[in-house]
Amino acid sequence: MKLFKFISTILFSVLINFSSAQDIHFSQFYATPLQVNPAKTGFITGDYRLAGNYRNQWSSITVPYTTAIGSAELSFVAGKKKKDVFGTGFMFINDKAGDSRFNTSYIGLSEAYNVAIGKYNKDFLGFGLMGAYCLSNISYDNLRWDEQYEGGTFTEVFPIGISDYYDLSLGAEYNKLIDKSNNFTAGMAMYHVFKPNQTFNDDPSSRVFRKLVVNVGANLGMGNKFTAYPKLLFEKQGPFNELVIGYLQRYSLNYNYLNDYGVYIGAMMRWNDAFIFVTKIDLNKFTMGISYDINFSRLALVSHARGGPEISVMYTNNIPGMHKKKIFCPRF
Secondary structure (H helix, E strand, O other), rough: OHHHHHHHHHHHHHHHHHHHHHOOOOOOOOOOHHHOOHHOOOOOOOOOOEEEEEEOOOOOOOOOOOEEEEEEEEEEEOOOOOOOOEEEEEEEEEEEOOOEEEEEEEEEEEEEEEEEEEEOOOOOEEEEEEEEEEEEEOOOOOOOHHHHHEEEEOOOOOOOOOEEEEEEEEEEEEEEEEOOEEEEEEEEEEEEOOEEEEOOOOOOOOOOOOOOEEEEEEEEEOOOOOOEEEEEEEEOOOOOOEEEEEEEEEOOOOOOOOEEEEEEEEEEEEOEEEEEEEEEEEEEEEEEEEEEEEEEEOOOOHHHOOEEEEEEEEEEOOOOOOOOOOOOOOOO
């Protein structure tokens, strides 16, 4: 038992270092559009979209890591011919990690403009940006080291560490909208463009790595009932890479797209880390998804392959009087 606890402590320490060097991530990345690419802001089938996601992981090892994200977007027709789409949005992320209560809050404001191109205005080229403020703090109250004990008494007191920075992210995306059941999307974004300083001890060399994000996806109609959703996400942040590939299958419960009901089932894989099993349901303008990670990396030795659950919700609707032209944007 002592050996197991020792190994668990070592691996968990590595996990803490790994997590502090990388941004947070969600398995249902398609349900957190502003975290994937600012150019997605407002490119929706409707006038506004509300989204939320909650993730709980590593509860089988220690105090769990919990991450929550919420976003809101508005969409407007734009351009001389009213074929373009302008979007503005807001995103909030809160992440709490382990015994140290390492807490990060991230607030971002984003804007995007998608230009209709091509003869039939079914191709869109979008550009977006996000300005953000990040605040992190850490508490040492629940952390203990041998060097802190003197005569059997814990003596050393640490202050609460606080760090903050301002941030800028940019993105571009291409969307091809064939019809309501078939479309394609591909985008690239760069987060932390200016590599902001993040430190708890005034170290000017401690900077946030830039993060490159590439996303590719498609909706492929398969008759009246079935639709295939292949997905790919690649992220590179400093020396760390992450690749997620997956596939969801949708079964439509009706034929009327304006009153849309459907169920999904699928699986994804985070390369060299975890299998992700996903289910999802569309209830007209409301969507809810549930996923679970099963680890197969070296961390599975202490996590018992239990990565953790994740739940997402999304609501898209119109605002009376706005009269936005109907655009069948890609599903996520």
